[in-house]
Amino acid sequence: MHHPKRPTRxxxxxxxxxxxxxxxxxxxxxxxxxxxxxxxxxxPAPGSLxxxxxxxxxxxELLASVPDLDVVIIATPxxxxxxxxxxxxxxxxxxxLEKPPVTSMADFDRLVxxxxxxxxxxxxxxxxxxxxxxxxxxxxxxGIGEVSAIxxxxxxxxxxxxxxxxxxxxxxxxxxxxxxxxxxxxxxAHAVVSALxxxxxxxxxxxxxxxxxxxxxxxxxxxxxxxxxxxxxxxxLITCAFTLCAAMPAEPYLRxxxxxxxxxxxxTEDCLxxxxxxxxxxxxxxxxxxxxxxxxxxxxxxxPLCDSEPFMVVLDAIRTGPAPSPIPPEFLSSSPNxxxxxxxxxxxxxxxxxxxxxxxxxxxxxxxxELPLLVDVAARENAG
Ligand SMILES: NC(=O)c1ccc[n+]([C@@H]2O[C@H](COP(=O)([O-])OP(=O)(O)OC[C@H]3O[C@@H](n4cnc5c(N)ncnc54)[C@H](O)[C@@H]3O)[C@@H](O)[C@H]2O)c1
Numbered sequence: 001m002h003h004p005k006r007p008t009r010x011x012x013x014x015x016x017x018x019x020x021x022x023x024x025x026x027x028x029x030x031x032x033x034x035x036x037x038x039x040x041x042x043x044p045a046p047g048s049l050x051x052x053x054x055x056x057x058x059x060x061e062l063l064a065s066v067p068d069l070d071v072v073i074i075a076t077p078x079x080x081x082x083x084x085x086x087x088x089x090x091x092x093x094x095x096x097l098e099k100p101p102v103t104s105m106a107d108f109d110r111l112v113x114x115x116x117x118x119x120x121x122x123x124x125x126x127x128x129x130x131x132x133x134x135x136x137x138x139x140x141x142x143g144i145g146e147v148s149a150i151x152x153x154x155x156x157x158x159x160x161x162x163x164x165x166x167x168x169x170x171x172x173x174x175x176x177x178x179x180x181x182x183x184x185x186x187x188x189a190h191a192v193v194s195a196l197x198x199x200x201x202x203x204x205x206x207x208x209x210x211x212x213x214x215x216x217x218x219x220x221x222x223x224x225x226x227x228x229x230x231x232x233x234x235x236x237l238i239t240c241a242f243t244l245c246a247a248m249p250a251e252p253y254l255r256x257x258x259x260x261x262x263x264x265x266x267x268t269e270d271c272l273x274x275x276x277x278x279x280x281x282x283x284x285x286x287x288x289x290x291x292x293x294x295x296x297x298x299x300x301x302x303x304p305l306c307d308s309e310p311f312m313v314v315l316d317a318i319r320t321g322p323a324p325s326p327i328p329p330e331f332l333s334s335s336p337n338x339x340x341x342x343x344x345x346x347x348x349x350x351x352x353x354x355x356x357x358x359x360x361x362x363x364x365x366x367x368x369x370e371l372p373l374l375v376d377v378a379a380r381e382n383a384g
């Protein structure tokens with residue numbers, strides 16, 4: 001085994017926002033890693049960085065000035081990911097790239113090609129995959145037999161400050177460039193990735209049809225309430241039902257149905273919940289530590305870029321599918337936290353996951369503005 005003679009040399013692009021979580025993680029790893037330089041057009045808060053860390057306002061300048069970087073962490077707006085990841089790879093570094101990795105399938109294919117040409121590797125920040133590794137997890141999933149259906153449930157609230165924090169927030173396109181911010185592609189992307197992983201979906205050929213049923217209750221362009229249904233060639237039906245307009249927010253989970261039983265994977269609470277309600281804690285492996293082990297000892301990456309391929313198929317279906325429909329104001333109210341609420345959304349999400357149906361198919365009243373009821377769910381069940 002190769003032991004490092006010096007701390008792993010790290011640069012961070014994107015300091016504020018989610019970058020602050022990486023700064024905290026790097027502090028925990030002090031000694032094993034050294035934050036050599038940062039890049040952000042907004043300067044760091046005084047005293048927030050180690051004294052030796054060099055500060056740049058642009059990653060290109062940083063890469064031209066700072067030699068021998070092992071890892072560049074990219075925690076910047078979505079539309080910058082491809083360009084910055086390519087720069088870092090071509091400078092010889094490994095890349096820890098925040099999710100979603102890029103904003104179109106074409107950019108994904110281009111980035112995979114760049115990675116192949118360069119010596120560095122890309123780890124994508126789908127940190128929930130760090131929970132899939134333990135034997136507790138794999139044994140419990142094996143215990144429910146052959147997986148036939150996965151429901152992903154997300155009920156969060158988001159205030160105006162969330163949508164106003166950055167120009168790209170709540171956009172599908174900005175200045176002519178794809179952003180594809182939305183429930184399934186950003187805040188609940190971890191649920192989508194975990195569902196695909198649990199369904200055994202590894203590459204784009206493992207995905208059949210994808211239906212998107214997108215809505216927006218906030219004054220945004222992208223969806224804040226959505227069903228995304230994914231059929232796999234392995235006959236697993238994945239139904240993702242998400243909202244950022246819940247009356248009663250709750251931690252997201254995946255409900256996994258197998259031939260021998262069901263379980264809930266509570267990926268933000270680091271536990272599995274068995275059919276009888278028993279919760280089993282899961283060990284979480286840190287993706288950044290894993291990347292450092294990869295640099296020093298060739299450890300296998302937990303979330304290599306190529307494994308994001310199925311997620312990118314879903315993102316592309318959302319990007320190229322129908323734009324979200326506005327939910328009429330008569331179906332909306334306000335929570336005590338002053339966030340927008342879609343009335344009754346908790347029940348519609350439960351029903352969507354239960355029946356593997358979209359809001360439009362279920363006949364949610366706010367989903368019927370232009371379309372008649374497409375599928376009579378009861379009739380379909382009787383027929384089935
Ligand atoms: N893994 C997770 O759970 C998780 C959670 C939240 C956000 N994220 C991801 O983190 C990334 C950043 O999200 P955010 O909400 O912090 O975004 P943000 O818009 O707040 O930007 C983050 C930082 O990037 C800086 N920046 C902008 N352009 C830059 C450039 N060209 N070079 C260097 N820095 C630049 C901004 O000044 C800001 O400090 C996104 O990919 C987001 O999806 C991941």
